[in-house]
Amino acid sequence: MNSIRADELFDAEFLQSLSTLRIIARRVARGGRFAEQRSVDLGGGTEFRDFRPYSPGDDFRSIDWNIYQRLGRVVLKLYEELEDLPLYLLVDTSRSLYLESPPRARAGLRAALALAAISLNHHDSVGIYPFSDDLETLVTPTGGKGRVLFLADRLAGLEPGGETDLARSIERFESFGLRRGLVAVVSDFFDPRGVEAITESLAGLRHRLLLVQLVRSSDREPPVTGELRLIDCETGAGEDVSITPRVLERYRESYDRFQTALLDFARERGAGWLALDADGDVVTQLASLFERGVYTP
Amino acid sequence: MIWTTLSPWITLLGWLGLAGLLFALQRLRVRHRRVEVVTTQFWREALEESRARVLTDRFRHPWAFALVLALVSLIWLAVAGPRLDTSEEAHHVFLLDLSAGMTPPGKLERALEVARERLERLPPGSRELHGCGADARQLLRPDEELPLLEERTRALRAESVPPSVDRVLARLARRTLDRDLHVVVIGGAPVSRDTLDGLPDRVKVSRLPLELETEKLPTNHGVTAAGLAPAASGAPDRVDVLFTITGPTPEEIAVRVELEGSPISLDGASGTRRGDSLQYLVSDLPGQGQGLVISIDDAGGLEVDDRVRLVLPRREPLRVSWAGTRDASLLEVLEADPEVEVVESGGQIEIRTAPATRESGGTLPALVIAPREDREHAFEARVPGEAAASETAIRDLLEELALDRVDGALLARETGAVISLGLSPGEVRELSVWQELIESPSFRSSAAFPLFFSLALRWLADRDEPLAFATAGELPPTGDELPLMSGTTWLAGAGAPFPLPEAGSYRTRDVEPLEVLLTSPSVTRDVAGGAPGTSLPELEPFSAGPPILAWLISAAMGLLALEWWLSRRGAIP
Numbered sequence: 001m002n003s004i005r006a007d008e009l010f011d012a013e014f015l016q017s018l019s020t021l022r023i024i025a026r027r028v029a030r031g032g033r034f035a036e037q038r039s040v041d042l043g044g045g046t047e048f049r050d051f052r053p054y055s056p057g058d059d060f061r062s063i064d065w066n067i068y069q070r071l072g073r074v075v076l077k078l079y080e081e082l083e084d085l086p087l088y089l090l091v092d093t094s095r096s097l098y099l100e101s102p103p104r105a106r107a108g109l110r111a112a113l114a115l116a117a118i119s120l121n122h123h124d125s126v127g128i129y130p131f132s133d134d135l136e137t138l139v140t141p142t143g144g145k146g147r148v149l150f151l152a153d154r155l156a157g158l159e160p161g162g163e164t165d166l167a168r169s170i171e172r173f174e175s176f177g178l179r180r181g182l183v184a185v186v187s188d189f190f191d192p193r194g195v196e197a198i199t200e201s202l203a204g205l206r207h208r209l210l211l212v213q214l215v216r217s218s219d220r221e222p223p224v225t226g227e228l229r230l231i232d233c234e235t236g237a238g239e240d241v242s243i244t245p246r247v248l249e250r251y252r253e254s255y256d257r258f259q260t261a262l263l264d265f266a267r268e269r270g271a272g273w274l275a276l277d278a279d280g281d282v283v284t285q286l287a288s289l290f291e292r293g294v295y296t297p
Numbered sequence: 298m299i300w301t302t303l304s305p306w307i308t309l310l311g312w313l314g315l316a317g318l319l320f321a322l323q324r325l326r327v328r329h330r331r332v333e334v335v336t337t338q339f340w341r342e343a344l345e346e347s348r349a350r351v352l353t354d355r356f357r358h359p360w361a362f363a364l365v366l367a368l369v370s371l372i373w374l375a376v377a378g379p380r381l382d383t384s385e386e387a388h389h390v391f392l393l394d395l396s397a398g399m400t401p402p403g404k405l406e407r408a409l410e411v412a413r414e415r416l417e418r419l420p421p422g423s424r425e426l427h428g429c430g431a432d433a434r435q436l437l438r439p440d441e442e443l444p445l446l447e448e449r450t451r452a453l454r455a456e457s458v459p460p461s462v463d464r465v466l467a468r469l470a471r472r473t474l475d476r477d478l479h480v481v482v483i484g485g486a487p488v489s490r491d492t493l494d495g496l497p498d499r500v501k502v503s504r505l506p507l508e509l510e511t512e513k514l515p516t517n518h519g520v521t522a523a524g525l526a527p528a529a530s531g532a533p534d535r536v537d538v539l540f541t542i543t544g545p546t547p548e549e550i551a552v553r554v555e556l557e558g559s560p561i562s563l564d565g566a567s568g569t570r571r572g573d574s575l576q577y578l579v580s581d582l583p584g585q586g587q588g589l590v591i592s593i594d595d596a597g598g599l600e601v602d603d604r605v606r607l608v609l610p611r612r613e614p615l616r617v618s619w620a621g622t623r624d625a626s627l628l629e630v631l632e633a634d635p636e637v638e639v640v641e642s643g644g645q646i647e648i649r650t651a652p653a654t655r656e657s658g659g660t661l662p663a664l665v666i667a668p669r670e671d672r673e674h675a676f677e678a679r680v681p682g683e684a685a686a687s688e689t690a691i692r693d694l695l696e697e698l699a700l701d702r703v704d705g706a707l708l709a710r711e712t713g714a715v716i717s718l719g720l721s722p723g724e725v726r727e728l729s730v731w732q733e734l735i736e737s738p739s740f741r742s743s744a745a746f747p748l749f750f751s752l753a754l755r756w757l758a759d760r761d762e763p764l765a766f767a768t769a770g771e772l773p774p775t776g777d778e779l780p781l782m783s784g785t786t787w788l789a790g791a792g793a794p795f796p797l798p799e800a801g802s803y804r805t806r807d808v809e810p811l812e813v814l815l816t817s818p819s820v821t822r823d824v825a826g827g828a829p830g831t832s833l834p835e836l837e838p839f840s841a842g843p844p845i846l847a848w849l850i851s852a853a854m855g856l857l858a859l860e861w862w863l864s865r866r867g868a869i870p
Contacts (some may be wrong), residue, residue, distance in 0.1 A: 006515035096335035104335075190336035222334075229329035232337040237339045240329050240343065258339065267682075 009109055010152040017283040018117045018148065052145070059122055060115075061085055061182050065210070065272035069263065085181050086141045087119040087126045088207065090173065092187030093162040094132035097214070099233045100278075104214040107278040109155045110188045111212055114286055115184055117148050127178070131169035132161025164191045165235040167201035174205070178259060183207040188214045192235050195258050199265040209271035211262065214278045221254050222248075225239070325338070326554025348528040366862055370855035375846055376679050380517030386424050387477035390469060391415065391505075392462050395430035396770075397601045397800075397820045399455035401514065407507045408483045410449055415481070415505065416443060430456040431770055431798045435467040455523045457601040457800035458770040459817030460486035470496045473859030485823045503597025503834045518544030518595040519821035521574065523766065523814060525610065528581050533635045534612040537583040540591050540605070543599075543821050547575035551594040554579060556609075557587045574818075583675065588812075598826045600799065608768045615758050621651055624666065624735060630747040637754055646757045651732065662757035666727040666751075673706070675731050676700060676714045679723030691720050698728075698752050702745040711737050727755050769800045 042045045054063060054074035060078040084269045097105035116126040128151065139154050166187070173183070183205055191198050200269035202209060224230075241247060267271040276285050334340075390411055399405045416424050416437065426437040426446065436453075437446045455705060462482055469480060470492075480502045484486065493502060521543040528535035542550055548568070554561040567578045582589065592604040615637050619628075627648070631637050647661040651668070678694055695701045695718060705716040712733050734740050800815035 072524045099333060099335050188335065189336065192336070192338065194338065219335075224332065227329045230337050230340055231331060231333045233333045233335060237337060240345065241338050241340055249342050251339050254339040254342040257728075 008104070009106060010113060011158050013244075014110060014113075014283065015148075015152070017281075018114055039109065040102040060118060061087070061122075061124075061208075063272060064272055066267060068230040069267050069273060070277065082157075085208075086124055086174070086179060087115060088141070088178065089126060089128045089129060090117060090135065090169065090183060090185045090187075091130045091138075091158070092132070092164065092189075092214075093130045093158050093161040094187075094190075094231050094238055095160055095162060095234045097239075098160040098189055099215070102137050102279070104216070104278040105158075105160070107159065107276055107280075107282050108188075108214050110282040111214075111276055111286070112184070112186050113152050114283055115149070115186075115212075116151050120145050120151075122148055126151065129173060130158050130161070131166070131172075133163045133165040133168065134168035137176070141181075150203065165193070166198050167193065168189050170201040170205065173269055178207075181207055182234055184210040184212055186214065188219075189262060192237075195261040199261065202265070202271070203215055203269060209266075209269060211266055211273045212273045213273065215275045216278050220252055223249065246291045298373050339680045343575075348419070361863075364856065364863070368853055368856040368860060371468050371849050371856065374667045374851065375635075375849040387479045388503075389415075389419055389425070389479045389481060390471075391424070391426040391481045391483055392486075393426060393428045393436065394462055394482065395428045395453070395455050395458075396455050396460040396462075396484075396486055397455065397599065397815055397817065398823045399462065400486050400599060400601055401824065402459070403457050404484075404507065405453065409453070411505055412483050413443065413446070427451065427465060429461045429465045431458045431461070433461060433468075441457075442537075456798075458798070459768075459815065459820055460484075461770055461828060462486035462824075463492050466502065467492050470500055474499050477501070479503070483507070485683075487819055487823065496662060506835050514598055514825045516545055516595060517598035517602075517821055517825035518542060518547060518591060519599060520591055520605045520816060520819050521602070521818040522576075522816050523591060523605050523607060524755075525607065527612075528578055528584075530581055531635070532581060533614065534584050536584045536609055536612065538579045538582055538589060538591075538607070538609075539576065539817075540574045540579075541571075541574045542593060542816050543574040544595070544825075545573060547573070552577065553590075553592050553594075555590045555592075556582065556719075562587075567696075582609060584610050586611045599821070601815055602817070602821045605766075605800075605816060606669065606802070606812045607814075608810050608812055613625055614638040615646065615754055615760075616640045616644045616646060617646045618642060619648045619650070619752060621649050625763045626741050627735065627750060630750050631754075633750050634754070635749065637751070643798045647756055655658035660725060662726040662759070663728075664753055664757060665727060666735055667729045667730050668730045669712070669714065672729050674719035674733060675714065675734055677719040677721070679721050679725075679727040681722065681724055681726065691718055694718065694720060697756060699745055699748045702743075702748065704739065704743065704745075707739050708737060709780060711739060728753050728757060742870060766814050768817075769798065770817070771811045 015171075054076050058076055066074060067075050089114045091108060091194050093105065095110055097103060111146070112128065116128070120143060123143060123145075125143040126147070127137070128139040129135050130138050140149060142150075144270050149208035164187075166189075185202070187194070189198055189211070202211075225243050228241050228243060230241055231237070232239075250283070263273060265271070276282055303669050329532075332391070349682060382591060384446045393408060400407065409656060411425060416426065421442065422439050424437070425435065428434050429435050437443070437648075463486070466480060466482075466488060469478070472478070472636050474497065476499070478500045482504045484507070488502065496502065501646065519542070520540055522539070522541035524539040526539065527538045528537050538554075544550065548570075554564060556597060561582070563577065563579065569578075587609050589609055590604065590609045591607075595603050614635075617637055617639050618641065626720060628639065644661065647663045648662050648666070650666045650844070656722075667807060676698075701719060703716070710714045712731070714731075714733075740746055798813060800813050803811045803813060805811050
């Protein structure tokens with residue numbers, strides 16, 4: 001298990017990059033942000049008005065993720081009730097996030113903080129809810145630009161959890177009865193119960209949904225050979241595997257089915273999906289999305 | 298006991314080699330490297346992809362199935378006991394020699410052992426075993442199981458008889474054959490060329506070697522022939538005995554001849570060498586029904602052929618009593634016959650002449666010299682128990698009494714009557730002759746006169762000369778069925794002559810003693826060397842055909858290695 005030191009997780013360089021990210025957001029906002037069609041309480045619902053291309057600095061919460069997924073283009077839906085759209089960060093802290101080196105949790109926590117920073121910059125509240133086999137409240141929804149460091153500090157204190165049980169965690173989250181917002185699930189989505197358990201549990205969420213999947217190239221192309229006894233770091237279950245080309249081929253097919261299932265769910269649900277390379281710079285990847293309006297996973 | 302076809306050393310070394318190989322493979326057994334991963338769900342699905350978890354699911358991996366099926370099939374076939382055996386097409390008959398040649402210790406036991414080994418490897422229904430001793434008996438029928446053979450052979454022993462395999466083989470050849478017949482001779486019994494040549498083409502004969510170190514004796518001598526004859530000296534109450542000793546050095550063998558236990562000197566006996574035999578003639582032994590034993594000292598040889606016992610015949614004169622006037626010419630003829638004694642009383646045969654010719658009701662066989670008017674025929678014979686005379690019977694009687702040498706035409710002219718022979722039934726044997734014929738000068742002076750009367754007396758006496766001996770394993774010399782009693786058991790055939798039992802002492806139906814002798818040159822010679830008769834091809838010590846079982850197991854191991862290699866490469870699940 002690879003632990004993450006707080007000073008390593010949110011070092012000065014990263015925090016500086018967050019500032020850049022927020023600047024990018026603010027610049028765009030001053031330069032013609034669509035002035036946030038803060039529809040005055042349209043009765044609690046949303047009413048679609050129009051699309052327009054995403055401009056750097058636009059609130060990512062307005063992104064029409066369906067179009068993004070179909071076309072790879074980032075466009076905004078102009079009906080968003082932008083005011084009071086709290087961001088609920090469900091951060092995966094299960095063991096799988098902490099196994100590798102560097103652990104995916106590093107990228108996950110950074111992505112969470114980056115998204116939190118943007119939301120805070122847009123004067124929206126952010127709540128942090130880490131989960132593994134269950135969900136807990138780390139930070140209740142809070143706002144204010146100055147809360148970034150506070151959130152960083154809280155995120156850095158997270159400890160590795162156990163097995164992933166997203167269904168129970170979502171159930172727990174729903175039980176909080178929070179105001180409708182945007183739920184960003186930052187996870188590798190490796191649930192021992194399978195992708196069906198994930199999609200079934202997320203399908204019932206009454207919030208808007210953004211899936212931030214922490215990926216690695218080794219997920220699809222595992223760098224393993226020979227005769228192995230693979231131990232699931234979360235369940236402890238072992239599988240004796242003789243790594244052969246045929247087995248690797250079937251593995252990739254299984255992984256692709258998993259990915260396809262996630263994407264299909266996101267599309268059908270109207271949820272957003274981001275695949276962040278855990279080995280790459282999180283802010284750069286997010287900035288690329290926000291600046292270019294196109295994100296190619 | 299032989300456990301494997303391979304030698305013990307090769308078996309052991311091979312086993313050690315396999316054990317070493319398996320040990321190395323065990324050492325090289327796959328050791329899985331333990332690796333902790335973020336999730337195994339994809340690996341699990343990848344592995345389960347290759348498993349057909351549902352019976353009704355589509356059939357996967359047909360080639361892997363074919364490979365495993367081939368492997369299992371080979372193993373199962375090996376378990377099933379494969380046999381590439383064209384001999385199933387042939388029927389196998391085993392002839393076990395039970396003659397005197399099998400009497401050396403251990404020889405018969407070894408023969409039974411090799412017989413069992415062969416029989417075990419043949420399917421039931423295609424094999425049978427016969428024991429060839431004094432008679433041939435079936436020890437195992439085609440439809441019987443081998444344990445029955447164990448019971449039947451538990452008390453089996455070799456018999457003091459000459460080999461009978463040749464005779465049994467000839468009889469087998471007369472079977473109606475619907476498939477090939479393979480006859481296997483077990484033991485050293487000879488088979489003649491004539492017998493082999495007379496076999497159908499579908500019959501093959503071979504010999505199963507016993508592989509005994511002591512199958513052949515270093516040397517052997519035996520009494521191979523014995524015979525009796527009337528004394529050449531002419532003494533009516535004496536007999537001459539002829540016997541033969543066979544072996545490599547018969548002149549060096551000490552011979553003893555004992556008459557009722559008293560030794561007979563052979564100093565005067567002449568020995569004649571004939572090949573590997575030495576023939577002895579002992580002359581003028583008294584013919585009084587004594588037992589004569591001929592034995593040799595042959596240390597190290599077969600014992601059963603070292604001794605024979607004969608019962609000498611009784612050479613007693615025929616006692617003839619005379620009732621009536623004694624004809625001088627006839628009396629002269631009788632007195633000249635050394636085997637005839639004219640007595641006053643107590644005769645075995647009676648001669649009746651006038652005036653006693655009309656007497657009847659006598660119990661003795663009689664020669665009656667009767668007047669012509671008292672008899673229809675010049676010569677009349679009466680025999681008890683016979684039906685009306687047939688032409689054949691009368692002709693036989695003519696020869697037996699030498700009447701065919703009588704000049705009937707001359708006698709007819711002299712007597713003025715037809716000279717004829719009549720035959721009719723009577724209570725006892727009787728032969729009548731016209732008085733006129735006796736008195737006929739031409740008849741008296743003919744050579745037929747004394748001959749007729751000598752033969753007539755013998756015919757009237759109807760003596761059955763008891764058999765001095767018989768030869769074991771051969772048909773009775775009389776050609777008739779010869780019921781014998783051994784102890785309290787009757788030995789008899791089913792109304793037909795049958796070969797005599799093994800050598801020993803018996804009694805006939807008339808409670809006469811009869812010695813059955815083992816006088817067989819083939820037995821005496823065979824046990825110490827080559828047997829007369831045709832040599833037969835020998836069977837291999839054991840031939841079960843090609844090592845199919847080994848091939849199957851080797852092929853199974855090859856497929857197993859292939860399956861392991863393919864699975865390592867991931868080519869098969």
